[in-house]
Amino acid sequence: MKWPAIGYVRADSLDDLWRIQAEHGAAAQVLAGGQTLLATLAFRLSDPKLLVDITRIAALRGVELQGGVLRIGALTRHAELARDGLVAAHAPLLAEAAPLIAHPAIRNRGTIGGSLAYADPAAELPACVVALGATIVTASAAGGRRIPAAAFFTGLLETALEPGEIIAAVEVPVATQATRSAIREVARRSGDYAMAGLAASLEMDGARVGAARLVFFGVGAGPVLAARAGAALQGRVLDGAAVAAAQASLAQDLDPPADMHGPPEMKRHLARVLVQRVLAGFQPETEAAA
């Protein structure tokens, strides 16, 4: 369907954006890559009066290494995540996740800030930033905030963002030699939202797991940190018994709702399969083959 009648204005700087927001209040809707927002307009699932194009605000762009943190500007497109050298070196989970998002033409427009702000429960990037222990850096006329990713996602399509507040950047602690990360998902067709997915980041202590963050997507109202499964891995060598222990703990970590893909038990099954697939990738080859 055609988009409804709507206004458009471009903000060329953050100050410009605050001025526009002050003038138009709640009628103004920030537009970044538009790959979700513009589709929701076509379906009349959202009804903003004014689109405020923020894609030319330089302060929201760029990927930089700042000490032990990789700062990824909110306007960084999925395709950029997939090919950026700094992302590949310091936040490889995001580089691995990007090609799983939709299709090439969508990845050329969609942004990390937009994906996080929309907070689709089946989206890859919200789960990744929670797994990575990232910080969401926000900006608003009243000043910015720094919100831990785990506290950012507050419910179905809901975040901690206040009206008028936008995501400015994501700060990811850089991966070390001891970091192992991976993302896997199960989807019926390439590019679809996943029926279930798992983003994992482990800190190894030699051959043993120091700490593990297993974050599922597509199995709840938002990214779901499987704290018990992570704890079950702690201090263990990543062998078959460790995988089984993590899988067994999922029963308490997950409470998946039925959705169009299937009943809760199907989601639980997929979650166990995903744990096996992700952890197998971290095992020495002999263990993985066994």
Next chain:
Amino acid sequence: MSARVEITLTVNGERVTRSVEARRHLIDFLRLDLGLTGSHAGCEHGVCGACTVRVDGEIVRGCLVLAAALDGAEVTTIEGLTDSGEVADLQDAFVARNAAQCGFCSPGMVMAAADILRHHPGATRAEIREHLSGNYCRCTGYQSIVDAVEGTLKAREGTR
């Protein structure tokens, strides 16, 4: 705030200035305002890929891009791509393999396939399928399309 926006951009190498409605998506701008009807409006919510065009060198869904946001942009449609001769061999392969039947998806399919030729010249058959997975074809069953792209990649590899 404005319901109409004046934009100046380059379309297939030609500079154009138009006043567009804010609600106009790129494909309607191309088809209705500029008369470039090669790009097709299919689902109009970013699923089918029939509207695939290039903006600033990268393929996008034309139905998920506001024309109003494209001031200063460089747009290439199937008409421009064809005129440049960049994918003449690919288009010949589409014909030879019968990779177009009704033809509705073909402009978008060729735009997406051209992206493979440019960015992934060593693409495997699986990678070709993956790259074209956002472009729907309801006639061919895809095999002949993948054949055409694969054949073009191999022929180009041979002539390099």
